[in-house]
Amino acid sequence: MIDFAELKTVLAPMYRVGSPAFRARCESAGADLSYHVMLAQSPPALVDAETLSLSGKPTAVQLIGSDPRILANQAAALEAELKGALALIDINLGCPLARITGLGAGAALMQDMPLIERLLKAVVAAVDLPVTAKIRKGYSDGEDRAVELAQRAEACGIAAICVHGRTAAQQFEGVADKTVVGRVKQALAIPVFASGDVLGSASAIEYLHTYGADAVMVARGARDNPAIFGEIKRALC
Numbered sequence: 585m586i587d588f589a590e591l592k593t594v595l596a597p598m599y600r601v602g603s604p605a606f607r608a609r610c611e612s613a614g615a616d617l618s619y620h621v622m623l624a625q626s627p628p629a630l631v632d633a634e635t636l637s638l639s640g641k642p643t644a645v646q647l648i649g650s651d652p653r654i655l656a657n658q659a660a661a662l663e664a665e666l667k668g669a670l671a672l673i674d675i676n677l678g679c680p681l682a683r684i685t686g687l688g689a690g691a692a693l694m695q696d697m698p699l700i701e702r703l704l705k706a707v708v709a710a711v712d713l714p715v716t717a718k719i720r721k722g723y724s725d726g727e728d729r730a731v732e733l734a735q736r737a738e739a740c741g742i743a744a745i746c747v748h749g750r751t752a753a754q755q756f757e758g759v760a761d762k763t764v765v766g767r768v769k770q771a772l773a774i775p776v777f778a779s780g781d782v783l784g785s786a787s788a789i790e791y792l793h794t795y796g797a798d799a800v801m802v803a804r805g806a807r808d809n810p811a812i813f814g815e816i817k818r819a820l821c
């Protein structure tokens with residue numbers, strides 16, 4: 585079982601970038617956890633343990649979807665097939681890309697809180713594994729709903745939450761609002777992972793020490809430089 589207290593550096597979910605080989609490279613550089621991303625399908629799509637992890641380290645699987653029953657079935661099928669190889673099941677509530685929001689999934693879900701609650705409760709009930717959610721600051725420009733969303737998600741029984749301080753409208757532009765992570769951390773009892781603009785050890789330490797994040801998630805900084813995990817680990821020593 586994953587020990588959230590031991591996690592400090594996380595390779596963020598990155599569709600198409602997070603191949604097994606890339607994830608293994610980041611893990612050997614110092615990433616404590618990495619993600620495999622998949623669409624929730626009916627009947628459930630499965631993945632073999634070797635594809636999930638070349639390093640043998642338990643892997644997080646992020647599911648994308650909008651139907652509570654399909655997501656719950658997918659999560660249960662993965663758990664039954666891959667027990668031991670899975671660290672957690674994460675639900676994507678933040679992807680802003682049209683091909684995902686067009687399915688009513690990812691960030692589109694932020695516009696329907698009751699659906700998010702049904703979806704998270706269904707997945708939590710379907711598996712013994714920890715379930716987490718990855719959210720953004722809000723949906724449209726200037727929207728700041730992360731604290732409300734995170735509190736409602738926590739009440740559904742999730743084990744931790746990942747917060748990216750950009751709105752969906754921002755996509756990957758502009759600067760991530762780090763204060764969102766601090767505000768979510770103060771409002772919740774569960775661990776909070778910080779995502780957004782971790783480009784070196786200084787921003788990682790800012791999230792961990794100033795804003796109280798339990799772990800930092802690195803996306804583009806790792807895509808361009810997997811050694812960033814070692815740099816962050818050394819700075820934390």
Ligand SMILES: Cc1cc2nc3c(=O)[nH]c(=O)nc-3n(C[C@H](O)[C@H](O)[C@H](O)COP(=O)(O)O)c2cc1C
Pocket residue numbers: 596597598599600601621646676678679718748756760779780781782801802803804805
């Ligand atoms: C190429 C790429 C693919 C991504 N794919 C996903 C994804 O599948 N699921 C997800 O939750 N976030 C995804 N993201 C968002 C990242 O996980 C992260 O939250 C975001 O890029 C902010 O972190 P950064 O400033 O360190 O890049 C992706 C980002 C990039 C750059």
